[in-house]
Amino acid sequence: MKFAVIVFPGSNCDRDMYHAVKEVLGEEADLLWYENSNLENYDAILIPGGFSYGDYLRCGAVAATSDVMKQVREHAERGKPVLGVCNGFQILTESGLLPGAFMRNQNVSFMCHQEELVVENNETVFTSGYEKGEIVRFPIAHGEGNYFCDEEALQQLKANNQIVFTYKNNPNGSVSDIAGIMNKEGNVLGLMPHPERAMEAILGSDDGMKLFKSLVENWRKTYVTNA
Numbered sequence: 001m002k003f004a005v006i007v008f009p010g011s012n013c014d015r016d017m018y019h020a021v022k023e024v025l026g027e028e029a030d031l032l033w034y035e036n037s038n039l040e041n042y043d044a045i046l047i048p049g050g051f052s053y054g055d056y057l058r059c060g061a062v063a064a065t066s067d068v069m070k071q072v073r074e075h076a077e078r079g080k081p082v083l084g085v086c087n088g089f090q091i092l093t094e095s096g097l098l099p100g101a102f103m104r105n106q107n108v109s110f111m112c113h114q115e116e117l118v119v120e121n122n123e124t125v126f127t128s129g130y131e132k133g134e135i136v137r138f139p140i141a142h143g144e145g146n147y148f149c150d151e152e153a154l155q156q157l158k159a160n161n162q163i164v165f166t167y168k169n170n171p172n173g174s175v176s177d178i179a180g181i182m183n184k185e186g187n188v189l190g191l192m193p194h195p196e197r198a199m200e201a202i203l204g205s206d207d208g209m210k211l212f213k214s215l216v217e218n219w220r221k222t223y224v225t226n227a
């Protein structure tokens with residue numbers, strides 16, 4: 001399986017994402033500078049965290065207007081998987097690929113520590129390797145992780161099982177403890193905590209491994225015969 005890791009000016013989790021899929025998972029991966037990149041030959045798109053365009057205007061707002069996001073949209077419309085983590089999640093909401101928006105953390109501080117998450121939906125290409133209700137530990141590292149959507153959008157998310165991960169102890173004020181949501185079609189996932197930084201037990205947790213493995217296994221089942 002071939003992954004594209006998109007790099008924007010100010011991305012800073014791109015190498016971690018690349019390391020996770022290329023070196024820990026052992027799949028094919030390329031770091032792609034956001035300009036002049038062609039996503040055609042990639043099976044999955046990863047939008048890493050960071051401070052794209054210095055978080056000016058709103059986190060992810062400027063990156064969302066870049067040409068490469070048109071390709072990401074086309075890729076998503078073809079049903080291929082897209083994963084946005086942290087700033088990547090913010091870019092996905094700003095570009096309208098996922099509903100909702102982000103505000104400053106309730107305590108207005110940048111927070112960087114491990115959090116426990118609950119797997120709310122394990123019937124997705126990203127989470128089929130987890131048990132429903134399983135508790136996983138991923139690090140968070142954000143200043144604007146306070147997810148917000150209006151009541152109508154929240155009811156839609158709940159009705160369609162689009163809430164994939166919640167925080168066990170909500171650190172940032174996110175509505176309904178939301179840590180990760182997907183689109184209705186189930187192929188675009190935004191996640192505020194960092195699964196790519198939870199790939200090796202020696203670094204504190206390897207609970208992120210199942211997320212990337214699920215993605216690869218489901219892709220093989222769909223696209224590779226005799227997998």
Ligand SMILES: NC(=O)CC[C@H](N)C(=O)O
Pocket residue numbers: 013048049050051052055059085086087088141142143144145
């Ligand atoms: N690690 C990240 O991606 C951080 C995202 C964004 N810059 C924030 O502080 O909320």
